[in-house]
Amino acid sequence: MTNPAYPSNPANSAMRQHAPATERNREPILAVLRRVLPARGLVLEIASGTGQHVTHFAAALPELVWQPSDPDAEARASIAAWTAHAGLANVLAPLELNVERTPWGVDAAQALVCINMIHISPWSATQALFAGADRLLGSGGVLYLYGPYRRHGAHTAPSNEAFDQQLRSRNPAWGVRDMETVVALGEAHGLMCGEPIEMPANNFSLVLTKR
Numbered sequence: 001m002t003n004p005a006y007p008s009n010p011a012n013s014a015m016r017q018h019a020p021a022t023e024r025n026r027e028p029i030l031a032v033l034r035r036v037l038p039a040r041g042l043v044l045e046i047a048s049g050t051g052q053h054v055t056h057f058a059a060a061l062p063e064l065v066w067q068p069s070d071p072d073a074e075a076r077a078s079i080a081a082w083t084a085h086a087g088l089a090n091v092l093a094p095l096e097l098n099v100e101r102t103p104w105g106v107d108a109a110q111a112l113v114c115i116n117m118i119h120i121s122p123w124s125a126t127q128a129l130f131a132g133a134d135r136l137l138g139s140g141g142v143l144y145l146y147g148p149y150r151r152h153g154a155h156t157a158p159s160n161e162a163f164d165q166q167l168r169s170r171n172p173a174w175g176v177r178d179m180e181t182v183v184a185l186g187e188a189h190g191l192m193c194g195e196p197i198e199m200p201a202n203n204f205s206l207v208l209t210k211r
């Protein structure tokens with residue numbers, strides 16, 4: 001859907017960033033979100049990036065209110081531009097949110113969605129994400145994670161191993177995480193992980209539910 005107020009606005013078009021992977025993974029992710037998100041309520045997206053995911057999900061799940069966020073100002077401009085372009089009323093203005101800094105600016109949510117962040121940030125960011133999920137979610141609330149993981153100490157594909165090396169060479173604190181360690185961190189915060197869901201391109205969905 002295109003909002004007639006925006007299609008010829010060149011500034012809006014220039015601000016909208018494109019991440020090709022987002023266009024490939026948004027349908028498989030949406031299929032999982034349809035099953036695991038509550039029917040109504042507020043969904044806080046952490047690390048929204050370009051904003052392409054949140055606009056796609058919000059258009060498909062209009063009963064939910066979506067709160068995108070990102071610590072990066074250009075990302076937030078892109079999120080706002082995509083939201084305006086799509087003419088979506090159920091997407092709130094993007095929040096400046098770095099999981100490692102509190103307060104987050106939102107006190108409660110029915111679900112948190114975090115796609116492709118925990119391997120592209122230090123482990124302390126994952127710890128802060130889970131602490132935040134513990135604070136914001138009530139019983140039955142959902143934390144949805146998407147990305148690559150190692151399982152039982154091994155990569156699940158050679159391409160993931162190469163990606164991991166690439167990440168670590170960019171920043172030694174980054175890297176593909178061990179799924180078992182992430183699941184254990186969830187348990188420490190009362191977030192119980194369901195069966196991992198295999199996704200295209202050697203990624204996984206993890207759905208953690210607050211006890």
Ligand SMILES: C[S@@+](CC[C@H](N)C(=O)[O-])C[C@H]1O[C@@H](n2cnc3c(N)ncnc32)[C@H](O)[C@@H]1O
Pocket residue numbers: 019022046047048049050053070071072075097098099100114115116117120121125
């Ligand atoms: C690879 S991008 C993923 C963006 C989007 N979720 C997607 O899948 O296209 C990683 C994102 O994580 C965000 N990020 C990195 N560290 C963060 C932190 N400490 N708190 C919140 N977001 C963070 C970055 O700003 C960036 O937008």
